[in-house]
Amino acid sequence: MSIRPWKVLESNHLRKNVRVDQCEFPNGKIVEAVVLEYGTWVTILALTKDQQVVLIKQYRHGVQKVIAELPGGVMDKDDAGPRGAAKRELLEETGYSSDTFIQVGKASPNPANQTNLIYSFLALAVEKVSGQTLDDTEEIEVFLKPLEEVIAMARNGELLQSMQVSTLFFALAYLGRIV
């Protein structure tokens, strides 16, 4: 068996970035698919010299909770690619920076209904170089935790966001900590 793509019969936007496709399945059945047309995302595991991870806390309206996260965001057209976006987002959200941003992995947030990819970076020897630069609809608290504790937070659901758990996986694999 060879898996075949769906044929798009009709495409409509419910609003900016939210598309509904009427698709024909290979057997002729009609499938309606909601597709989110998001830009490229980045997320960063930022490690200080003493192996502390730079974390943030913010309100997330999907789950309606304040949660701990890794820094990250959406690539701008002015960014020098995903790496530039990662460097900018880390600096804006936390005031930390570094000269060393290593792309450790990439993934699809959800290949079924999103067009975009998320790039994962490991930033080494980060240091606090400035204050935060936040949009007027961002409220972000910065805190540090040892890497060991962040691994535990991922395992117990406290580092709740799936894309950030995968970033942790990529970073640990890069660091030779998956055996």
Added chain:
Amino acid sequence: MSIRPWKVLESNHLRKNVRVDQCEFPNGKIVEAVVLEYGTWVTILALTKDQQVVLIKQYRHGVQKVIAELPGGVMDKDDAGPRGAAKRELLEETGYSSDTFIQVGKASPNPANQTNLIYSFLALAVEKVSGQTLDDTEEIEVFLKPLEEVIAMARNGELLQSMQVSTLFFALAYLGRIV
């Protein structure tokens, strides 16, 4: 600083499961948030006795590609919780089953715009017990790969779905392979 939730001023559905909330940010700014009201999801890292992972290949319309994935899906109301859903989905999609399904982690696919959680299971000593039972809008190819190769696939973006990379993280942590 203590991070405050947004106040919902108005909620409208664009269609079933796709909600738009008009929210008031703590400083009075108005934010419009698209929220996807999905059900509970599950995904399974299923290992045979000789450490082969049961993988599937299917067309994913968001990225418009046929990709390799771990089995998984949406919990039904008739399922005995996430574990029951994991067992049913693995059997339906691949024909493999086991008596041992261990919940190794949970995560939010996207806490910013989704209400649901995804539960990650490790199934041990799975065996092929039947054929597939697919919906008439599912076309799924089943194949096996050694666990080591699946780790490499995650690292190189071939196991593309972020939630499945996080499932791999949870399973490897459970198996004591993160040091």
